[in-house]
Amino acid sequence: MNSMSLLPFIPERASTLADQFEFLFWYITITSGVVGLGVYAAMAYFCVVYRRGVSTGPTPRILGSTRLELGWTIIPLFVFLTYFAGGLMVYNHAVHAPADSEEVFIIGKQWMWKAQYPNGQRVIIGGNPRNMTEAERKSIGKLVLPVNKPVKLTLISEDVIHDFGVPAFRSKIDVLPGRYTSVWYQPTKLGEYHIYCDQYCGTWHSLMVGKIAVVKEEEYRDFLQGFRPLQGTDNSNAVDGSPAGSEGRQLFMSLQCASCHSANATAKAPVLEGLYGSRVPLAGGGAEIADDHYIIESIRRPRLKKVEGWEAIMPSYDETQVSAEQMNSLVAYIRSLKKGMTMDNTQRFPAPVGAPTERNPSTAPPGGK
Numbered sequence: 567m568n569s570m571s572l573l574p575f576i577p578e579r580a581s582t583l584a585d586q587f588e589f590l591f592w593y594i595t596i597t598s599g600v601v602g603l604g605v606y607a608a609m610a611y612f613c614v615v616y617r618r619g620v621s622t623g624p625t626p627r628i629l630g631s632t633r634l635e636l637g638w639t640i641i642p643l644f645v646f647l648t649y650f651a652g653g654l655m656v657y658n659h660a661v662h663a664p665a666d667s668e669e670v671f672i673i674g675k676q677w678m679w680k681a682q683y684p685n686g687q688r689v690i691i692g693g694n695p696r697n698m699t700e701a702e703r704k705s706i707g708k709l710v711l712p713v714n715k716p717v718k719l720t721l722i723s724e725d726v727i728h729d730f731g732v733p734a735f736r737s738k739i740d741v742l743p744g745r746y747t748s749v750w751y752q753p754t755k756l757g758e759y760h761i762y763c764d765q766y767c768g769t770w771h772s773l774m775v776g777k778i779a780v781v782k783e784e785e786y787r788d789f790l791q792g793f794r795p796l797q798g799t800d801n802s803n804a805v806d807g808s809p810a811g812s813e814g815r816q817l818f819m820s821l822q823c824a825s826c827h828s829a830n831a832t833a834k835a836p837v838l839e840g841l842y843g844s845r846v847p848l849a850g851g852g853a854e855i856a857d858d859h860y861i862i863e864s865i866r867r868p869r870l871k872k873v874e875g876w877e878a879i880m881p882s883y884d885e886t887q888v889s890a891e892q893m894n895s896l897v898a899y900i901r902s903l904k905k906g907m908t909m910d911n912t913q914r915f916p917a918p919v920g921a922p923t924e925r926n927p928s929t930a931p932p933g934g935k
């Protein structure tokens with residue numbers, strides 16, 4: 567392996583964006599390079615030819631030429647407007663994720679990336695294994711993505727500003743505390759690509775690095791199911807930690823959400839079944855479609871938009887009470903709630919082990935943590 571392949575001058579191109587980006591990059595570099603060179607060449611030429619003391623005589627008086635001035639203003643203007651048009655096209659491609667994108671959540675934390683797939687599969691990228699919990703250490707691995715399929719990443723930070731940069735995809739996005747950002751890719755080539763934290767974020771910033779493994783779609787599905795561990799990726803933690811299935815549900819109980827949002831007739835709050843994607847009438851007029859953003863906002867700042875017909879008794883939950891990671895699980899759980907799925911209060915106080923119960927065992931609370 568030579569040094570060029572370790573630190574290539576131009577990184578590999580491995581996404582649809584990379585091809586567009588590269589074209590624009592070279593177009594701008596070459597046109598502005600040619601113009602710049604022309605200016606310097608003319609300067610050097612004039613310096614020599616019209617140097618002092620040669621038989622050029624005194625400089626004649628020359629007045630301006632409107633034609634010339636208009637020419638060298640308008641022609642470059644159109645040249646530079648092509649940069650604008652190209653930039654707009656690439657930007658437009660980069661910010662609009664196709665509707666059928668796969669989804670992954672990424673949480674930046676000093677100094678690791680935590681990736682969470684909607685079905686609960688998790689991967690820890692980068693970081694110092696010595697400062698990790700046992701569960702985190704077990705999930706160290708690569709961010710696995712399918713080839714030729716769009717993938718949308720939703721990112722947030724638990725502490726300072728980070729930046730999720732993937733040179734081979736020609737993509738980088740700031741990862742901010744308290745605000746979700748998103749980015750999407752369509753990888754075009756199988757292989758492994760570097761992830762960097764592109765924003766200096768403290769002592770071990772250099773540990774926030776890792777790999778994206780772009781694999782065939784079947785392998786990606788297997789990875790999500792946790793069937794066949796990919797080389798170097800211990801994904802044995804899949805399925806049991808599904809945010810929708812268990813973690814979100816547990817949080818919903820431990821944070822006492824269920825004491826208000828329960829299925830009992832005495833409920834003090836709206837039942838959240840079927841909420842996701844529905845139209846919620848708001849107090850004071852208007853309505854809103856309940857998407858991820860709405861649900862997160864309802865939990866972080868419940869006073870902001872109050873559901874019509876209910877008292878404003880819901881406490882707000884900030885990052886110290888519900889971390890970004892827990893929020894993903896809660897939202898996934900609320901998303902998954904269909905009619906008849908809300909637990910009633912008896913489920914918060916399960917009968918002792920072995921006690922007779924007429925409940926269907928599949929609706930019983932998960933046995934311990």
Ligand SMILES: [Cu+2]
Binds near residue numbers: 728774
């Ligand atoms: Cu960082």
